[in-house]
Amino acid sequence: MARLQRSFWQRHRFKLNGLILILPIWFYYESLHPEFPPALAAQNIGSYQITPMPFNLKAPYAHDGSFVKDFLLIFSQGDIAQIRQAYLNIGEQPLPIEQLQQGSDGILHGSRHGQHVHAIAPHKIQPQHKVxxxxxxxxxxxxxxxxxxxxxxLL
Structure with missing residues (x-):
């Protein structure tokens, strides 16, 4: 026996299927057009000119037992093959190299086009902190x- 009146769900379920087919197009577009925050000022250190850029404006996140913030470091001058090791941290003072060598967080990795780093950061970034x-x-x-x-x- 056929129903004479269809429910709301029966009338609109195919529209939901259409929405599910459209959403991947939106996410694909978003992934091809990321928006990054502005980069920090370029600085010279030794023979290198370095420009750090945070990946996003979100708070530091937990990664392998510590809090980190993702950055991209662009080396405009200098040969990165001459660097033995490099670390990035956020805090009131730089961490000693001996302490940084103990873990894998904070170490720069990537290519000559850009170095990615999970910078060691406190849970909440304060105004007195530096990169x-x-x-x-x-x-x-x-x-x-x-x-x-x-x-x-600053959060």
């Missing part, structure tokens, strides 16, 4: 520089 870059070359020379944390990253 610290610690680099060591193959001769053992230690280079340290810092950037002020932009107001957009």
């Amino acid at each position: 610290w870059l610690t680099m060591q070359d193959w001769q053992g020379e230690l280079l340290v520089t810092s950037w002020d944390v932009p107001a957009t990253l």
Whole structure:
């Protein structure tokens, strides 16, 4: 026996299927057009010119037991093959290289086009914190520089 009146669900379920087919197109478009926050000012350290850029404006997240914030470091000048190790952390002072070497967080990795880093960060970034870059070359020379944390990253 056929129903004479269909329910709301029966009338509109195919529209839901159409929406499910359209959503991947929206997410694909979003993935092809990411919006990054502005980069921090470029600084010279030794023979390198470095520009750090945060990936997003979100708070640091938990990663392998500590809090980290993702950055991209662009080396405009200098040969990154001459860098033995480099670390990025956010805090009131740079972490000692001996402490940084104990874990895998905060170490720069990538190519000559850009170095990605999970910068070691506190749970909440404060105005007195700075973004610290610690680099060591193959001769053992230690280079340290810092950037002020932009107001957009303060939470």
